[in-house]
Amino acid sequence: xTVGDAVKAKLVMDLRAQxxxxxxxxxxxxxxPRELFVSGPFVDQAYLDQSxxxxxxxxxxQPFIVAFMTEQLRxxxxxxxxxxxxxxxxxxxVLSKLCRRVYTIERYRTLSIKAQKxxxxxxxxxxxxxxxxxxxxxxxxxxxxxxxxxxxxxEVPQALADQLSETGxxxxxxxxxxxxxxxxxxERDGDGFKETKLMSVRFVPMVxxxxxxxxxxxxx
Ligand code: SAH
Numbered sequence: 001x002t003v004g005d006a007v008k009a010k011l012v013m014d015l016r017a018q019x020x021x022x023x024x025x026x027x028x029x030x031x032x033p034r035e036l037f038v039s040g041p042f043v044d045q046a047y048l049d050q051s052x053x054x055x056x057x058x059x060x061x062q063p064f065i066v067a068f069m070t071e072q073l074r075x076x077x078x079x080x081x082x083x084x085x086x087x088x089x090x091x092x093x094v095l096s097k098l099c100r101r102v103y104t105i106e107r108y109r110t111l112s113i114k115a116q117k118x119x120x121x122x123x124x125x126x127x128x129x130x131x132x133x134x135x136x137x138x139x140x141x142x143x144x145x146x147x148x149x150x151x152x153x154x155e156v157p158q159a160l161a162d163q164l165s166e167t168g169x170x171x172x173x174x175x176x177x178x179x180x181x182x183x184x185x186x187e188r189d190g191d192g193f194k195e196t197k198l199m200s201v202r203f204v205p206m207v208x209x210x211x212x213x214x215x216x217x218x219x220x
Contacts, residue, residue: 004035004047007047008030008047009030010047011029011030011047011048011049011063012026012029012030014049014064015029015049015063015064015067018064019068020064020067020068020071021071022070022071024098025067025070025071025094025098026067027097028070028094028095028097028098029063029066029067029094031097032090032093032094032097033122034046034047034060034063034090035047036118036121036122037054037060037088037089037090037093037115037118038052038054038060038088039052039053039054039055047063049062049063049064050062051065054087054088054111055108055110055111055114056108056110056111056211056213057204058087058088058108058111058204059087059204060087060088060090061087061090061091061150061203065201066090066091066094067094068198068199069091069148069150069171069183070091070094070095070098070148072169072171072185072198073095073146073148073169073171074146074169075095075098075099075146076098076099077098077099077100078099078100078145079098079099079100079145079146080099080100080101080103080141080144080145080146081095081099081101081102081103081144081145081146081147081148082102082103082104082105082137082138082141082142082144082146082147082148082160082163083095083102083103083104083105083147083148083149083150084104084105084134084137084147084148084149084150084151084160084206085104085105085106085134085149085150085151085206086104086105086106086111086112086115086129087106087111087115087150088111088114088115088118089104089111089114089115089116089118089119089127091148091150092104092115092119092124092127093118093119093122093124093127095148096119096124096126096127097124099126099146100126101126101127101128102126102127102128103127103128103130103138103141103144104127104128104129104130105129105130105131105132105133105134105137105138106129106130106131106132106134107131107132107133107134107207107209107210107211108131108211108213109131109210109211109213110213112129112130112131115129116129128141131210132210133208133209133210134149134151134157134160134206135153135157135159135160135206135208136159137157137159137160137162137163138163139159139163142162142163143163143164143165143166143168144163144164144165144168145164145165145167145168145169146168146169146170147160147163147164147168147169147170147171147172148170148171148172149170149171149172149173149206150173150203151173151203151204151205151206151207152173152174152175152181152201152203152204152205152206153172153173153174153175153206154174154175154206155174155175156170156172156174156184156186156195160172161186161188161193164186164188165188166188166189166190167187167188167189168187168188169185169186169187169188170184170185170186170187170188171183171184171185171186171198172184172186173201173203175205180200181200181201181202181203182197182198182199182200182201183197183198183199183200183201184196184197184198185198
């Protein structure tokens with residue numbers, strides 16, 4: 001066993017101890033090389049259960065949160081999933097192992113391109129990326145069985161709720177005021193929506209519109 005395997009195994013044990021029970025989710029995290037998704041200076045910390053900085057002032061989510069949100073989505077091999085906030089691409093890579101197809105939207109072109117390269121490198125062929133505004137969702141590809149939002153919104157965006165399939169599930173952090181955020185599960189049942197608060201969380205904010213970046217769009 002290499003050192004890498006040992007730290008990975010420890011992370012998975014920690015996730016189990018924190019209540020993650022779905023073996024498929026644990027296996028998806030164990031087989032996704034998080035060290036490739038974090039920035040250079042933080043590679044040593046890739047298998048600690050913490051969020052870390054990535055480019056464009058954003059963060060890669062904490063493994064526990066990735067595992068918890070993924071578990072709550074209740075994916076199956078036929079699921080079509082929409083992710084808002086590609087970021088490093090780590091969450092999308094984990095999802096891709098548990099469903100048919102992942103559509104992921106990011107407002108920073110730099111991050112989207114970087115993530116796309118990693119998906120190619122890892123031969124994750126069922127992920128489609130888009131540079132766009134996640135508040136609008138992806139109407140051309142809707143409906144989605146599952147929607148996961150990895151940035152905190154002011155409220156549940158109506159466009160995203162409308163793009164859920166009849167029995168769809170959305171997991172989304174929303175602001176509760178005074179710096180608090182709640183992770184919500186939104187379950188659709190025909191025309192109705194049921195909201196359940198799952199836990200308190202801390203995500204970067206969801207920001208409307210595509211990000212304006214200087215001189216990065218042509219990065220190869
Ligand atoms: N899922 C990511 C987490 C990244 S942090 C990972 O696994 O690494 C959240 C991301 O959401 C940031 O990259 C941020 O730029 C993006 N984001 C924020 N508002 C957005 C919006 N309106 N549309 C698309 N992406 C958005």
